[in-house]
Amino acid sequence: MRKFLAVASVAVTAAAFVATAASSGAAAPSGAAGKASSVGATAASISASAADGYTVKRVVKDANGAAHTRYNRTYQGLRVSGGDFVVHSAPGGAFTGASNGLASPLTLSITPKISAGTAMATATTYFAGTITTTGSTELFVDATSGSGRLAWESVVNGWAADGQTPSKLHVVTDAVTGAHIGKFDEIETVAGTGNGIYTGAVSIDTTLSGSTYSMIDPVRGSGRTCDMNNGTSTCTTFTDADNAWGTGSNSNRQSAGVDAHFGAAKTFDYYLNVHGRNGIFGNGTGVPSRVHYGSAYVNAFWDGAQMTYGDGSGNAKPLVSLDVAGHEMSHGVTEALAGLTYSAESGGLNEATSDIFGNMVEFYANAPSDPGDYQVGEKIDINGNGTPLRYMYNPSLDGSSHSCWSTSTKNVDVHYSSGVANHFFFNLAEGTGATSYGTSPVCGSAPAVVGIGRAKAEKIWYRALDVNFTSSTAYVNTSTPANNARLHTLAAATFLYGSCSAEYKAVQAAWTAVNVASTDTACPVGNDFSLAASPASGSVNPGSAVTSTITATLTNGSAQTVTLSASGLPSGATAGFSPASITSAGGTSTLTISTTAATPAGTYAVTVTGTGASSTRTTTYSLTVNGAPGCTGTNGNDVAIPDNTTVTSTIVISGCNRNASATSSVPVTIYHTYKGDLVVSLVAPDGSVYTLSNRAGGSADNIIQTFTVNLSSEAANGTWTLRVQDAATADTGRIDTWSLTL
Incomplete structure (x- = not known):
């Protein structure tokens, strides 16, 4: 998906989806x-x-x-x-x-009353510019509002009204009524030595071939930087004889290339070193950076595969600053992770994510000529008066962005609805009131916020984007109230720092300060604490022991004495604590789990309980008892399958240092009086699910069968799970035994 930086001189066409609800408060259909x-x-x-x-x-x-x-x-x-x-x-x-993101199960007809041709004809009327081709028209279900409606998505290709911005406009039309639902554009705007226009003297990594250096980064997936020569098609990779690039002046074409090449490298390094993500796409490949695009082109864009930078008004101010590079390439990260829809409030979260990480890249790079500052595009002077495009500490300073959420936020352009999340992030990292970067006001009568620092704030936002946000997450979601940014970032804070920790409470306060009201459970007001295990998991051979440090952290009130105990241990295993009791104000104890030679292989969730005078808290330690080394395993322990219940049985594979094979075998013996009730799945160590039998066999008894499964994409070592669901009433059974040969 392509994303523009978005500036005043470029028309933005990303209208919000306004999908209406299909029927239904009914329960999920049979099946x-x-x-x-x-x-x-x-x-x-x-x-x-x-x-x-x-x-x-x-x-x-x-x-x-x-x-x-x-x-x-x-x-x-x-x-x-x-x-x-x-x-x-x-x-x-x-x-x-x-x-x-759905409010209820989908129940709608998929027979359109409006033809694809009619939808495409309608779509062309919404294209502002010159159409070159019309693309596909796809019938799909639009559920971005939480409910479903049948729709056509038509793609129109061409050039925007400025004649230089490529456009791939998607227009969504109701397939039943013919009403216009919305539209969005795929183009989303906005170790040698080099001397850039904005970053100054910096080191860049280049490639030597013969006696010629090329601006190709061998360290970061061979990302290249090339010169569009103020055109819109051909791009020539920069080369140089002495590996000293640019002069710092715009009159030297390499100077803008240095900034872009440096920005791509620092963005790559930021995601790798801060968040453990190997490049924009997560696969270690670099991205091309195209500079000197068009003539007097006042924009920059990400098109899903590469960065493109114009030279600005009069070709005098190339848009190659660090935060612009980080902003645009972060659109690629958002697309790969949560895929936030580029309209309404989810589009605002999409844009804010790019502003947030673009600024974090700027802080990470720590370039003396372009220090971090929580402003967007302050170096490229698009406004012509030295002001930035956006201000994270007080977004409304740009005259259009929303600093505080309101019911109208979903109706403004995504570059302006982003202000709410930008303001939240600044408050979370730096706090409200006067700061080193600017004064951040609170909305209404909200209490002041004390920041937790950039390092914690950026990790909370990335975690939420990675595992909690969906494509339709919003600030406030009336159709699916739990699918909101406040709850998702609180889930991230809980994972990283603990429920009701200082960081958790800061997330609550920072959202309240931008008028995104509480939808979460209040933290306790009495004496309370949290428990954590470090490490939170470990593996052990039968007959050996494993340890973890249990820490109690005060979350509210006064300290108390906490007595520790453990449950959920496998047979033959025991747990001991040294000491057995600790203080809730930072006390630690060593948990030692000892096993015997007879302890069965498997992964077990061991619950550690801390009992205090005022409260009781728990944490979970994941214990893996290894099986015998090799690429096969068997679990012969019976597991009852009650009616309408899902059960599991595990096999731990260790010492098989390769991927599983394309012809892996899974012999299964399940006794059940109606095997057509059963859904049997194999769950790989990474969570991937392989369905072995899905309610097959009708009224016959038992599943005694060897399944052959292509598991060649899976690492063999780890915990494999046989999951069996009884999906209908009246019959029961048991898992008798199962094996795995990888």
Whole structure:
């Protein structure tokens, strides 16, 4: 998806979707429970329909073994825009919740009353500029509002009104009434030595071939920087004889290239070193940077694969500053992670994410000539009076952005609705009132906020984007109240720093300060504490022991004595604490879990409980007891399958240092009096789900069968889970034994 920086001189065409609700407060249709079970969730948590289909987009696995699997949704075979969801599971695979954008299961006809040709004809009337070609028209379900309606999405290609900005306009038309729903553009605006226009003297990594240096970065996936020569098609990679690039003056064409090359490198390094993401796409590849685009082109854009920079008014101010580079390339990260829809409040969150990380790249780079400052585009002087495009500490200073949320925020351009999240982030990092970067006002009578620092704030935002946001997340969501940025960032703060920690409370306060009201549970007011295990997971061979440090942190009131205990241990395992009691104000104890030779292999969620005079808190330690080394394993422990219940059984593979094979075998023996009730799935260590049997076999008894599965994309080592769901009433059974040969 392409994204522009967006400046006053360029028309922005991203109108908000206004999808209306299809019917339905009804319960999920028959079969929905089975669909939900196939992804390890409940039907209600993901608004499942029997006509749904789900595909895995990506899996995030935490250090303790918890997993977060992001799915795309189809309905009767049609793509569902806004139907994506994330299934959260605990170590060992137990379902813990979901992030979901739908208000209720989809129930609509997929027969259009408006033809594709009519929809395309309508779409062309919304194109402002010169049309070169018309693309596809796709029938899909628009559920960006939380409810579904049948729609056509038509693509019109050409040039925007300025004649230089490429445009790939998507127009959405109601497939039943012919009404215009909305539109958005894929173009979303905005170790040698070099001397850049904005960054000054910096080091850049280049490639030597023969006696010629090329501006190709061998350290960061061969990202290249090239010269468009003020055209719109051909781009020539910069070369140089002595590896000294640019003069710092715009009159030297290499100078803008130095800034762009440096910006791409620092953005790559920022995501890798701060968030553990290997490049914009997460695969280690670099991105091309195209400079000197067009003539007097006052914009920069990301087109889904590369960066493009104009030279500004009079070709005098190339838009190659650090924060612009970080901003535009961060659109690629957002698209790969949450895919925030580029309209209404989700579009504001999309733009804010780019502003946030663009500024964090600027702070990370720490270039003396372009220090971090919480302003957007302050170096490129698009306004012509030395002012930036946007101010994160007080967004309304630009005359258009919203500093405080209101019911009208969803109706303004996404570059202006971004102000609410930008203001939140500044308050979270730096606090309200007078700061070193500017004065941040609170909205209404909200209390002042004390910042927690950039390092913590940026990690909270990235975590929320990575595992909590969906494509339709908003500031305030009336159709799906839980799908809002406040709750999702609080979930991120809980994961990183603990529920009701100082960081958690700062997130609450920072949202309140921008008028995004409380939708979360208040933190306790009495004496309270939190517990944490470090590390939160570990593996042990049978007959050996493993340790972890348990820490109690005061979250409210006065300290108390906390007595520690453990539960959920496998047979033959014991837990001991040294000391057995600690203070809630930072006390620590060493947890030692000892096993015997007979302790069965598997992954177990061990609950550590701290009991105090005023409150009791728990934390979870994920214990993996290794199986015998090799690429095979068996679990012969019986697991009862009660009626209408999902159960699991695990096998731990260790010492198999390769991927599983394309012909992996899974022999299964399940005794059940009606095997047509059963959904049987194999869950890989990374959370990927492989369905072995989905209510097949009718009224016959038992599943005694060897399944052959292509698991070649999966690492063999880890905990494999056999998940069995009884999806209908009246019959029960048990998992007798199962094996795995990888």
